[in-house]
Amino acid sequence: MIPLVAGSHSLSFGVATRYMCLGPVRDSMHVVVLGAGYAGLTVTRLLERDLPSDVGITLVDESPDHLVQHELHRVIRRPSVANEITVSLPATLERATVRVARVEELDRDERVVSLSDGRLEYDVAAICLGARTAYYGIEGVAEYGTPLKRLAHARRIRSRALEVIRGDEGRIVVGGAGLSGVQVAGELAALARESGGTASITILEQLDRVAPGFPANFGRAVTRALEAYGVEVRTEATVIEADETHVALESGESVAYDQFVWTGGIRGPDAFEGDRLAVGDDLRLDTRTFAVGDAARVTDATGDAVPASAQSAVREARTAAENIGRLVDAERDDAAALEPHLESFTFHSPGWLVSVGDDAVAQVGPAVLTGRAAKALKTTVGVGYLSSVGAVRNAAEFVSGELGRDCSS
Numbered sequence: 001m002i003p004l005v006a007g008s009h010s011l012s013f014g015v016a017t018r019y020m021c022l023g024p025v026r027d028s029m030h031v032v033v034l035g036a037g038y039a040g041l042t043v044t045r046l047l048e049r050d051l052p053s054d055v056g057i058t059l060v061d062e063s064p065d066h067l068v069q070h071e072l073h074r075v076i077r078r079p080s081v082a083n084e085i086t087v088s089l090p091a092t093l094e095r096a097t098v099r100v101a102r103v104e105e106l107d108r109d110e111r112v113v114s115l116s117d118g119r120l121e122y123d124v125a126a127i128c129l130g131a132r133t134a135y136y137g138i139e140g141v142a143e144y145g146t147p148l149k150r151l152a153h154a155r156r157i158r159s160r161a162l163e164v165i166r167g168d169e170g171r172i173v174v175g176g177a178g179l180s181g182v183q184v185a186g187e188l189a190a191l192a193r194e195s196g197g198t199a200s201i202t203i204l205e206q207l208d209r210v211a212p213g214f215p216a217n218f219g220r221a222v223t224r225a226l227e228a229y230g231v232e233v234r235t236e237a238t239v240i241e242a243d244e245t246h247v248a249l250e251s252g253e254s255v256a257y258d259q260f261v262w263t264g265g266i267r268g269p270d271a272f273e274g275d276r277l278a279v280g281d282d283l284r285l286d287t288r289t290f291a292v293g294d295a296a297r298v299t300d301a302t303g304d305a306v307p308a309s310a311q312s313a314v315r316e317a318r319t320a321a322e323n324i325g326r327l328v329d330a331e332r333d334d335a336a337a338l339e340p341h342l343e344s345f346t347f348h349s350p351g352w353l354v355s356v357g358d359d360a361v362a363q364v365g366p367a368v369l370t371g372r373a374a375k376a377l378k379t380t381v382g383v384g385y386l387s388s389v390g391a392v393r394n395a396a397e398f399v400s401g402e403l404g405r406d407c408s409s
């Protein structure tokens, strides 16, 4: 078990400093990882494995648990999935200190993080704070649309959906057809079907296809899977306003709803005023600060923009951890007068995978799979991820949950 720090406890590292090419270095080095999502947890576990034992590692998150967000939509239909996708941070780490606090600000010149309960000094930092829902200032959307980023959102969506589905000819509108929107629409449609309700589900997408930013054949297969569930898929439908009963579209049309879910986009963390931090292929914001995952807008070594996704966050985290290790090594080596050579990040995706109710769509290379093969792949990926972050109990529960659900569906 590793220490979990909460409340007013504050860590302070190194009074004495020495100077090297990368700036002042404290005698006891300290690496902080801000945010314990896919990026932050992966970076921290790799640093635990690779950094010398006298280098301090602190992982900060406002929650004591890691949330497996890419399965979050499933809680809407199966509340028990919440247990499978909630991973206790202390249980999955060996020596890093977990500090439960909100990150409020980062002073990169002074190398100090302001937290809700104090401050934290660092030598090297990795910003892995993920993203928040973007409302783009569209009137009424933040007020009337429910986002989906945390468990509380999934539970709120479920409880309202059950009321709507059990009512007479309810209308559920989902705004935004990215990875989260299509999966939410699929879950809601499956929930309506299971409950024997007559609710209609409509998904609105501003661009000309669902899952924009992902391969076109994948988007087409997702559209077919949604339509097979009776979801009305509307592309080139730009939301310009919402009130408590209607969503207004740019075309002049007004779409009536009983429930409105908003998955229309992401923005950066509040600690950075909503900006996603632009980094290049070494994932560095400056010599000692890395930005990884959804919190960052990454351009990889080929010059391509990396899509915000769980798989990008995990892959970027591996490069960030490697580069943090090289920085630490260079600074501990008194002979190191030059900046170390850092690894460069290139995003290679093995494919994309989403669930649509009880169906799934997988794009593997040029091929697109659906049905049992895609579902098996999705279970394998979910279990593989949970095992890779040391959440073996969650992985076991996840597999038995999937088998149970498969047998009962």
Ligand SMILES: Cc1cc2nc3c(=O)[nH]c(=O)nc-3n(C[C@H](O)[C@H](O)[C@H](O)COP(=O)(O)OP(=O)(O)OC[C@H]3O[C@@H](n4cnc5c(N)ncnc54)[C@H](O)[C@@H]3O)c2cc1C
Pocket: 034, 035, 036, 037, 038, 039, 040, 060, 061, 062, 063, 065, 066, 067, 069, 070, 071, 072, 073, 101, 102, 103, 104, 128, 129, 130, 131, 148, 149, 179, 180, 181, 183, 269, 271, 292, 293, 294, 295, 308, 309, 310, 311, 312, 313, 353, 354, 355
């Ligand atoms: C419903 C849904 C379905 C999705 N499906 C897929 C999918 O099928 N495939 C895929 O690749 N991606 C999917 N995604 C996207 C994926 O979940 C994100 O891209 C991924 O979570 C990004 O990882 P991250 O580590 O950057 O951020 P996150 O996983 O969001 O982690 C950020 C962490 O930072 C913490 N944090 C944030 N702000 C603060 C603060 N101020 N102080 C302290 N802690 C803070 C949070 O508590 C959180 O633990 C889906 C997302 C959603 C919502």
